[in-house]
Amino acid sequence: MHKPVSGFSKMSKQEKIDWLARNYFSNNSEAMNILMQYWNSDAKLQRLHDDFTENAVSNYYLPFGIAPNFLINDKLYTLPMVIEESSVVAAASNAAKFWLNRGGFHAEVLSTEKNGQVHLDYFGDKQLLIDFFEAIKPRLFEAVSEIEKNMKKRGGGLKDIELIDSSGSLKGYYQLHCSFNTKDAMGANFINSCLEAIATTFEEESLGFEPFLKNTESPKVVLSILSNYVPECLVKAWVSCPVSALLKNATNAEVFAQDFVRAVDIANAEVRRAVTHNKGIMNGVDAVVVATGNDFRAVEAGVHAYAAKNGAYRSLTHATIENDEFTFSIEIPLALGTVGGLTSLHPMVKFALQLLHKPSAEELMKIVAVAGLAQNFAAIRSLVTTGIQKGHMKMHLMNILNQLEATSEEKEKAVRHFVKNTVSHSAAVEFIEKLRA
Known part of the structure; x- marks a missing residue:
């Protein structure tokens, strides 16, 4: 077992790799080769990647997929999707094609x-805190005037500050709740800089507030930070068509619509189903969020909190049949940006945004919500008809064949064979073994 390492972050990249190979791998050269084969051949581009995170020793690649034919608000889009799950891009593309001639997405x-x-x-005394806050509120706005100068030029900035009494849930706990508009930027750094300036001014002003001095009790700032729960940053997406237009056969269409609505109702009633149901939505959401250089962890946290906003975790999508009209919709909070961060640095992010017609943050919110809705539609459609595994395992077949180190010819024969046969790992192994025999 190796000893703790000191000064690791100060080592050169090669020294870090040498240390890893020496302490964790019996075959040093093989470990080093694995890391180095994923380096970018363009040294300048590799240095850019190295600067994205601390202690970078290599790059970790994920597929950059494309889902075409998304008609959103009468405009045609091709969606960039970064994800390793084999069936996601195919499902999104199928849903886009399905709705293309049924009015598209809205x-x-x-x-x-x-x-x-x-x-x-x-x-x-609570009233003293209220009086103090009202007296210094203008000063708190002044404290961020320099920070928000550029943001204000774009129409954004600090919008309001509220004093909230949260002592009912935690004794002695209050908050300054600050609301912002960050326009096309995600705005995390901007918001946090504003909050820290507000916190510093609040504390400094409190030290000279005489009623606090007389009562020997003044407020203390514990921490200041943005929230990834953004229920006031909402987007809605939906599809709608006559029930009879869902399938060629009117009777089958009616049964399909009813089963589809029932499936969504089940996800709204049962938490165990809701979690998997919403995970499928996030397959689509995260794939576009990652492709466009946004923070998918923040989006995930905020969306799942929103799913439980009424005290129980529920479906993020809704389906109805009213007057023979089928409607399927989603409403989710999304704090996204199209300027700043990786959007101007990562070449693939710039490519993705160009592919999406250089969207504003609001346009990107719509696109991402549609990606989630499309993914959910495809999943439920499979679940209430053929079952999820048939399509999923067909897509998973290539992963199995790659594990078996199948040749191009073997892969081609296997794909043809499993068009009419059930895919499983054992079945794929048996087929390849027979080919090789």
Whole structure:
């Protein structure tokens, strides 16, 4: 077992790799080759990747897939999707094709407000804190005037500051709830810089507030940070068509629509189903979020919190049949950006945004919501008809064949064979072994 390492971050890239190979791998050269074969041949581009994170020793590749034929608000899009799950891009593409001649997808941004909080401890007279906040509120706005100068030019900035009493859930706990509009930027750094300036000003002003001094009790800033829960930054997407237009056979179409609505109702009623149901939605959402250089962890956290906003975790999508019209919709919070961060640095992110017609943040919100809705439609469609595994395993076949190191000829024969045969790992192994025998 190796000893703890000191000064690892100060080592050169090659020294870090040598240390890893020496301490964790019996075959040093093989370990080094694995890491180095994923380096970019363009040294300048590789240095850019190295600067994205601490202690970078190589690159980790994910497939950059394309899902065409997305008609969104009467405009045709091709969606970039970065994901390793084999069936996701195929499912999104199938859903896009299905709705292409049925009116396409529709989407609208409902609100774009983001938020952050200065979290406070205060155990004194509540009215004194209210009086102090009202007196210094203008100073808090002044504290961010330099930080928000450029953001204000674009129509964004700090919108409001509220004092919220949260002492009912935690004794002595109050917050300064700050709302922001960050326009086309995701705005994390901007929001956090504003919050820290507000926190510093709040604390400094409190030290000279005489009523606090008299009562020997003044507020203390515990921390200040943006929130990834953005229920006021909402987007809605939907599809709709007559029930009879869902399938060629009217009777089958009616049964399909009813089963589809029932499947969504089940996800709304049962948490175990809801989690898997929403995970499928996030297959589509995350794939586009990653491709466009946005923070999929923040999106995941905020979306799942939103799914439980009423006290129980529920489906993010809704399906109805009214007056013989089938409607399927989603409403999710998305804090996204199309400027700043990786959007101007990562070549593939720039490519993805170009592919999407250089969208604004609001346009990207619509596209991402549609990706989630499409993914969910494809999944439910499979579940209530052929079952999820038939299509999934067909896509998974290539992973199995690659594990078996199948040749191009073997892969071609296997794909033809499994068009009419059930895919499983054992079946694929047996087929390849017979070929080789």
